Amino acid sequence: MEGLTKSFGSQNIWRDVTLTLPAGEVSALLGPSGTGKSVFLKTLIGLLHPEQGSVIIDGTDITKCSAKELYEIRKLFGVLFQDGALFGSMSLYDNIAFPLREHTKKKENEIREIVMEKIDLVGLAGAEDKLPGEISGGMRKRAGLARALVLDPQIILCDEPDSGLDPVRTAYISQLLIDINAQIDATILIVTHNINIARTIPDNIGMLFRKELVMFGPREQLLTSEQPVVKQFLSGDRFGPIGMSEEKDEAVAAAEAAMQAAGISGGGTKDDFSEIIPQVQPNPGMPERKAVARHRARVMEMLHTLPPNAQEAIRRSMEEEDRLRAEAHAHAQETVAVGAGAVAAGGRGGDEWTSAEAPGGDYDANAFDGNEYTGSDAPTQNWSAPQADNAATEPIHTGDYAPPHDGRGR
Known part of the structure; x- marks a missing residue:
């Protein structure tokens, strides 16, 4: 658009x-x-x-x-x-x-x-x-x-x-x-x-x-944005740029600012939005989302432009998401193994399941094989990243994360 x-x-x-x-x-x-x-x-x-x-x-x-x-x-x-x-x-x-x-x-x-x-x-x-x-x-x-x-x-x-x-x-x-x-x-x-x-x-x-x-x-x-309108919307608080009508009256804004300064609640949630909740993962047996690697590559490119607190929150969220994906992968492999054992015990002549035949066979067992994702086909235009004077410039280290293999050599 x-x-x-x-x-x-x-x-x-x-x-x-x-x-x-x-x-x-x-x-x-x-x-x-x-x-x-x-x-x-x-x-x-x-x-x-x-x-x-x-x-x-x-x-x-x-x-x-x-x-x-x-x-x-x-x-x-x-x-x-x-x-x-x-x-x-x-x-x-x-x-x-x-x-x-x-x-x-x-x-x-x-x-x-x-x-x-x-x-x-x-x-x-x-x-x-x-x-x-x-x-x-x-x-x-x-x-x-x-x-x-x-x-x-x-x-x-x-x-x-x-x-x-x-x-x-x-x-x-x-x-x-x-x-x-x-x-x-x-x-x-x-x-x-x-x-x-x-x-x-x-x-x-x-x-x-x-x-x-x-x-x-x-x-x-x-x-992790510090923009007032974003923070107010996420917290559901009445104190901020958003009013009952789209353009908040200056007198109303001043009165609300005084109430906020006096410690009166605006009714919003007090959740800590500096902590990024891990993203929902596909159900066990589903393929790995190809979007994960493309998205991760784009975030890493812009990470150094964000404020330090945002960088730290993003690093923590990535570590948690990697842990959850690894657990899901291990669970899927365990399910396949259990299914193969049950069928073998039921008289398949000892033949082993192949990954394509096994229950949950659509799951990409090579999702964490360490193959490198180039991100060459990921669109990067029109991404607006807020600039921060105090943005960190040191290289970002993200541990042992290995992006998912999409089956086409990336």
């Missing part, structure tokens, strides 16, 4: 938004209500047309392409709208099957197999014959996600996937997005207000505020 500006009449929504979503990574877009995050998603798929700027997908600028080209480009997308956007007169099954019937020539038995797999994936087995009006908002949201995934899209846009869901279902949906990224290396953009999702799911985070993109880059950069 380059120089995007969008307005409705005289009301400017956002202006000059420029960023690149790294291919194959999970990104999140934050911002107060009413800052145009949903409008941004609709602009990315050509439902809304910007006054200025470009949206370039796979080399095609969708703001200038023909309707036929746009129709083809949209096949790359899976979109989960904020309200589900289901057809009210169709059953959940037919809603989820709709993209397959529209864009493929699959037979009905093939469609049924795919649809039922996605229905089971989002926990709606048994509800496929119900109409959208007969189920809860959370169930409609999960049906919308199943429809978004039914074509195994390369790009997945999720507009507040947690709205209408309880915390447990939110955790399952978040884990599902990470697993999908591991399986098909999909590029995912999540619009959310859920700070727990923002801290644990994406590789990259952006924030819209007062009609502009405040920041976009690796999650570690935003989570």
Whole structure:
């Protein structure tokens, strides 16, 4: 996206938004209500047309392409709208099957197999014959996600996937997005207000505020940022630049500053955001996420530009993530060994499982083989790193981390 500006009449929504979503990574877009995050998603798929700027997908600028080209480009997308956007007169099954019937020539038995797999994936087995009006908002949201995934899209846009869901279902949906990224290396953009999702799911985070993109880059950069608007949003505190209306009145800001100085609470969480919570990992048996090495290489390139406290927090988070990945790898190997022993005992003539046959065989057993990742294909443009006068310049040592092997020699 380059120089995007969008307005409705005289009301400017956002202006000059420029960023690149790294291919194959999970990104999140934050911002107060009413800052145009949903409008941004609709602009990315050509439902809304910007006054200025470009949206370039796979080399095609969708703001200038023909309707036929746009129709083809949209096949790359899976979109989960904020309200589900289901057809009210169709059953959940037919809603989820709709993209397959529209864009493929699959037979009905093939469609049924795919649809039922996605229905089971989002926990709606048994509800496929119900109409959208007969189920809860959370169930409609999960049906919308199943429809978004039914074509195994390369790009997945999720507009507040947690709205209408309880915390447990939110955790399952978040884990599902990470697993999908591991399986098909999909590029995912999540619009959310859920700070727990923002801290644990994406590789990259952006924030819209007062009609502009405040920041976009690796999650570690935003989570350790000292920008007042970022810190206030993450903590959920009423004291700061964000008000009930987008532009906080000066008198209100002064009164709140006085209350804060007097020790009165602004109602926000007091969590220590200098500690970066480890990112959610794919479930055991899933492939290693290819995005991990690309993301790590980019963070290491910019690490010396960040303040010392941010550098230390990032180093600690990397060490913890390496430990968790090593544990997951060991668990997967143990599962394979147990499965092989059980089958051998059951009479396979003593034949050993191969890594391809064994339970969990999709898991990359060479993920930590020490192969070096070059990072040559990782996009690095449009990453905004705050400059710090006191940024450390010494070389950064990260211990024995060995990036995952992606199977193509990198």
